[in-house]
Amino acid sequence: MSEMMKNYIAEAEEALLHTYNRYQIVLDRGEGVWLYDMDGKKYLDFVAGIAVFALGYHNREYNDALKAQIDKLIHTSNYYYNVPAVEAAKKIKKVSGMDRVFFTNSGAEACEGAIKAARKYAYLKDGHTDHEIIAMNHSFHGRTMGALAVTGNPKYREPFEPLIGNVKFADLNDFDSVLSQVTDKTCAIMLEPVQGEGGLFPATEEFLKKLRALCDERDILLIFDEVQCGMGRTGYMYAWQRYGIKPDIMTTAKALGCGVPVGAFLMTEKVGLHSLVAGDHGTTYGGNPLACAAVEKVLDLFEKDHIIENVRKVAPYLEKRLEELADKYDCILERRGIGLMQGLVFDRPVSGIINKAMENGLILISAGPDIIRFVPPLVITTENVDEMIAILDKCIRE
Ligand SMILES: *Cc1c(COP(=O)(O)O)cnc(C)c1O
Numbered sequence: 001m002s003e004m005m006k007n008y009i010a011e012a013e014e015a016l017l018h019t020y021n022r023y024q025i026v027l028d029r030g031e032g033v034w035l036y037d038m039d040g041k042k043y044l045d046f047v048a049g050i051a052v053f054a055l056g057y058h059n060r061e062y063n064d065a066l067k068a069q070i071d072k073l074i075h076t077s078n079y080y081y082n083v084p085a086v087e088a089a090k091k092i093k094k095v096s097g098m099d100r101v102f103f104t105n106s107g108a109e110a111c112e113g114a115i116k117a118a119r120k121y122a123y124l125k126d127g128h129t130d131h132e133i134i135a136m137n138h139s140f141h142g143r144t145m146g147a148l149a150v151t152g153n154p155k156y157r158e159p160f161e162p163l164i165g166n167v168k169f170a171d172l173n174d175f176d177s178v179l180s181q182v183t184d185k186t187c188a189i190m191l192e193p194v195q196g197e198g199g200l201f202p203a204t205e206e207f208l209k210k211l212r213a214l215c216d217e218r219d220i221l222l223i224f225d226e227v228q229c230g231m232g233r234t235g236y237m238y239a240w241q242r243y244g245i246k247p248d249i250m251t252t253a254k255a256l257g258c259g260v261p262v263g264a265f266l267m268t269e270k271v272g273l274h275s276l277v278a279g280d281h282g283t284t285y286g287g288n289p290l291a292c293a294a295v296e297k298v299l300d301l302f303e304k305d306h307i308i309e310n311v312r313k314v315a316p317y318l319e320k321r322l323e324e325l326a327d328k329y330d331c332i333l334e335r336r337g338i339g340l341m342q343g344l345v346f347d348r349p350v351s352g353i354i355n356k357a358m359e360n361g362l363i364l365i366s367a368g369p370d371i372i373r374f375v376p377p378l379v380i381t382t383e384n385v386d387e388m389i390a391i392l393d394k395c396i397r398e
Helices: 003-015 060-072 083-096 107-126 145-149 154-160 175-179 205-218 239-243 269-273 289-304 307-328 351-359 382-397
Strands: 027-031 034-037 042-045 100-104 132-136 167-170 186-191 221-225 249-252 263-267 332-338 341-346 371-374
Touching: 042 382, 060 289, 083 100, 083 249, 083 263, 083 289, 100 107, 100 269, 100 289, 107 145, 107 186, 107 221, 107 249, 107 263, 107 269, 145 154, 175 205, 186 205, 205 221, 205 239, 263 269, 289 307, 307 332, 307 341, 307 382, 351 382
Parallel strands: 132 167, 132 186, 186 221, 221 249
Antiparallel strands: 027 034, 034 042, 100 263, 249 263, 332 341, 341 371
């Protein structure tokens, strides 16, 4: 490593709050599915900034759209209308099947908004202020207080309690565990259709079907957090479309702006007409012209460049190659996941393999201590999969 890169890392550790154990590289630029560090070393990227940069780096059309918007108008505040927000809203309504959208600055903030909308919906029904939310063990919804409150990982939650109250946890794919937590106060059931951070656990169709029926019967709102599994990653624009089970409220972020910080929570007209009204919720930056120009362009390019089709083509190949690795090595217990959101479960911590992969020019990330997570840019090819597998195989062997 060059002295220059070493110095930047040292300076980073003196200035930035140490909330991450960072990998020892300074990334400098990107091209397609490749990243380069300050020393010019090239890496194949199977992380995409954690499921963000779906279109690949240095995408000309995307960059040009952002540059044009920067020269026009970056910010207005939500007290005025702006054209990119209208265009982005129309497009996201179309691809999500939802009716109303509120743009946020992050995934966590989208989850906060979803929780507020659900509580307000219940409040308007009965005037009570003691409603409960059922969330899942191993879930991840973000680091702000509301999102953290519904995150099913005690390690993330405990030091910051008390969080927002009245949250109960159940097990994904165990309908009875959900049912046993339902009371007259339950206003929402919230989950990721495919759990990401918590270990790449897909929900079963049967489980989601039963949740939908339960929610319909008791007028409980079903909230899907599609921040990671949405935006094409499962081979469908949103994962619920794969299952055919539609939520009442949905959150999205990560790949939505492909790097420009933007998220959204969306809802059906039923919830839209009976929840948040003027004065209930807001954001200074959320959905500003620059962020929405990014969303608009990303959604355009998804269509124009047939991104979903590429996921459907490459994902089965990635799955097959990962299965082969799992068969080959005893230390790999299982492959799981859907589409280009995959995990290899090891019988030991994976940090050694991930570090070795980086030395060998491959960027990977974990999901928990013993799972390697694969969330590459959605433009990867089967050749990129082969390149990745060759490096990973070598690193496991060593
Ligand atoms: C990443 C993530 C979040 C939080 O998004 P941020 O933009 O980091 O706040 C919420 N939910 C899920 C499922 C995520 O993967």
